[in-house]
Amino acid sequence: MVDPRAMTNSQDLSFSRWLEPITERVLQGGSVTREEALKMLSAAGADSFTLFAGANRIRETFQGTDVHLCSIVNAKSGRCSEDCGFCSQSVHFESAIPEYPLVGADEVVAHAEAAKARGSQALGIVAAWKGLRKGRQLDEVLDRIRKVAAVEGIHADASLGLIDDPEIPPLLKDAGLVTYNHNLETSRRFFGNVCETHSYDERIRTLQLLKAEGLHTCSGGIFGMGEEPEDRVDLALELKELDVDVIPLNFLNPMEGTPMEGRPLLAPMDCLRTIAMFRFVHPTKEIMVAGGREVNLRDLQPLMFVAGASATMAGHYLTSSGRSTTDDWQMIRDLEMDYRPPGADRPPGEAELLNRAAGNSASEAAPATSISKGVRFPVLDAADL
Ligand code: SF4
Numbered sequence: 001m002v003d004p005r006a007m008t009n010s011q012d013l014s015f016s017r018w019l020e021p022i023t024e025r026v027l028q029g030g031s032v033t034r035e036e037a038l039k040m041l042s043a044a045g046a047d048s049f050t051l052f053a054g055a056n057r058i059r060e061t062f063q064g065t066d067v068h069l070c071s072i073v074n075a076k077s078g079r080c081s082e083d084c085g086f087c088s089q090s091v092h093f094e095s096a097i098p099e100y101p102l103v104g105a106d107e108v109v110a111h112a113e114a115a116k117a118r119g120s121q122a123l124g125i126v127a128a129w130k131g132l133r134k135g136r137q138l139d140e141v142l143d144r145i146r147k148v149a150a151v152e153g154i155h156a157d158a159s160l161g162l163i164d165d166p167e168i169p170p171l172l173k174d175a176g177l178v179t180y181n182h183n184l185e186t187s188r189r190f191f192g193n194v195c196e197t198h199s200y201d202e203r204i205r206t207l208q209l210l211k212a213e214g215l216h217t218c219s220g221g222i223f224g225m226g227e228e229p230e231d232r233v234d235l236a237l238e239l240k241e242l243d244v245d246v247i248p249l250n251f252l253n254p255m256e257g258t259p260m261e262g263r264p265l266l267a268p269m270d271c272l273r274t275i276a277m278f279r280f281v282h283p284t285k286e287i288m289v290a291g292g293r294e295v296n297l298r299d300l301q302p303l304m305f306v307a308g309a310s311a312t313m314a315g316h317y318l319t320s321s322g323r324s325t326t327d328d329w330q331m332i333r334d335l336e337m338d339y340r341p342p343g344a345d346r347p348p349g350e351a352e353l354l355n356r357a358a359g360n361s362a363s364e365a366a367p368a369t370s371i372s373k374g375v376r377f378p379v380l381d382a383a384d385l
Contacts, residue, residue, distance in 0.1 A: 015047035022280070023054040027061055031240075032280050034233055040277040041229040048269055055276035055308030062284040065337045068311035069328075070157070070288065071115035074318045075144065076102040076127035082197045084185070086222055088255035089128035089318065095257030102127065102140055105147045112151040118314045118325045119339045119347045122155035123148055124181060126318060130198065131162030131206070138168065142175040149176025153345065157181065157218070162198060163206045169213035179216035179246060182206045184238060186221050187231035194225060207242050216245040220288070223274055224252035224266040224296065232274055236281040246311070247285055249275060251292035268300040272307040279308025286310055291317045302331050326353045 022036055032040075043051045078099030080089045088095030108125060115123040125144055132138055141160060148156035159181035163169065172180065184203050185191065191200040207217050219242065221235045239247055251271050254261045271293075278287055288311035289297075289304045297304060301323075304312070316322050329350065332339050340346060 015043060016050045019050055019054050023057060026058055026280055026283050034237060037233045037236060037277050037281055038229055040280060041232065041273050043273055048273055051273060051276045052303065052307045055279040056306050058279050058283045059287075059305070059308045059310055063286070063310040066310075066341050067305065067332050067337050067339045068286055068288070069118065069120040069314040069339050070122045070124060070311060071111070071118060071120040071313065071315040072124040072126050072159070072318065073103075073108060073111035074128070074316075075108060075125045076100070076129065077318070078128055080128040081130050082195065084195045085259040086185075086194065086225060086252055086255070087128075088258055090258070093258045095255055102137075102144070105144055108144045109147050109151060112148045112154045112156075115315065116151065116154050117347050117349075119329065119350070120154070120314050122157045122179065123151075124157040124159055124179075126159040126181075127161065128318075129161055131164070132160050132168055134165065134168065138171065142171060145172065145175040145177050149178075155179065159218075161206075162202050163209055164202065166209055166212075169210050169215055172210075173213055173215055177215060179218050180210045181218040181246075181248065182210075183220050183222070183248065183250075184235060186225060186227050187234035188238065189234065190225075190227045190231040193227075204238075204242065207244065211243070217242070218246035218248060218288075219244045220246075220248035220250065220290075222250040222252055222291075223271070224263060224292070225260060226263065233277065233281075236278050240281055245285065246288055247278060247282055248288045248290040248313075249278060249309070250290045251296035253292040253295050266296050268297045268303075271296050272300065272303055275304055275307040275309050288312060294323050302335055305332075305335055305337060326356070329354060330358075 018039075022032055026032065040051055078089050078097055079091050080087070081091060083090050083092040087093075088097045112123040125141070125148065127141070132141065141158070145156045145158060148154060155178040156176050157179040158172070158177055161182070182203060184200065185194055188200045207219055210217050219239055223232060251266055252260060252263060254263045254265075275287065275289065287309050289309045290313045293301055293304065293312065312328065313322065314325050314328055329339065333354075
């Protein structure tokens with residue numbers, strides 16, 4: 001029997017007629033209003049695909065068909081003083097994760113080489129602590145940044161927490177840092193439900209200091225923490241105000257031991273509508289789908305690009321494993337997109353790995369997303385891709 005809701009949706013063109021002038025406006029350099037962005041999140045049935053088609057046009061116009069891949073290394077894990085409710089690295093929660101101090105320069109460089117082999121254009125050095133202070137901690141971090149910056153073909157990026165000292169961003173820049181990540185995570189209104197040990201304004205100030213120094217800023221959020229649609233839109237608008245360069249969109253993968261461990265996963269279509277709304281609000285920016293994509297999007301992962309994403313994370317996340325890189329390469333190729341700009345070097349062994357994946361499911365070679373219990377991620381070699 002035909003679902004009457006589906007019939008109504010497929011024959012009702014009112015959403016499509018509403019969206020068309022908005023899409024044209026954005027393509028001409030205009031912006032969307034808060035109300036329009038909210039309505040995008042409530043699209044249902046066939047209207048969702050109309051929304052994705054509009055977001056896809058905007059992505060192709062401003063970002064083309066190259067997917068930017070980026071990788072991270074969890075360079076200092078666990079025992080963080082902060083209490084972000086989604087995070088298994090907080091000292092306030094009982095998550096079973098590996099704990100270790102800042103790793104040595106050789107290990108960070110090995111991760112940079114592995115990131116390059118995956119086709120990533122950047123390695124983000126991530127540390128679980130409140131923020132950066134001058135002294136030994138900063139000196140060690142600057143050393144790791146210099147070493148990654150010296151690896152040809154890889155940008156040195158970092159996510160090292162709050163910064164309130166205006167003398168720090170110039171030091172990061174001098175060391176060769178390209179992009180600094182610091183997520184706002186959610187709206188100002190909802191932030192108090194996520195974290196109580198520091199403020200939204202401290203996060204904003206960090207981004208402003210970095211921007212003032214001319215560093216690229218990367219800031220986004222996590223969805224599925226119990227926020228309302230309005231919170232997602234307000235986050236998108238706040239990031240527009242801050243004019244960040246890269247916007248990572250994470251979907252909560254509830255971690256055991258955190259206050260959010262019992263939260264349900266988001267519906268895949270809900271994730272995709274959120275990606276599309278961000279593309280409409282940020283037409284020219286890099287929109288990167290990062291943590292939680294495997295468990296929340298499931299088989300709809302390729303649609304993240306159709307819904308407007310232009311980048312994704314390759315390899316492991318901080319405390320959970322990611323998808324096989326060969327599966328990601330294949331997905332991007334199957335969409336008739338590419339993860340290397342024309343003329344750029346291909347990752348070593350790429351053709352062989354894709355052939356092997358075609359004949360022998362690559363997912364057998366890599367674990368599905370799971371929580372790592374006490375095991376520090378090794379540097380991957382080509383056989384693990
Ligand atoms: S998200 Fe960052 S600041 Fe918050 S608890 Fe985790 S490591 Fe600490």
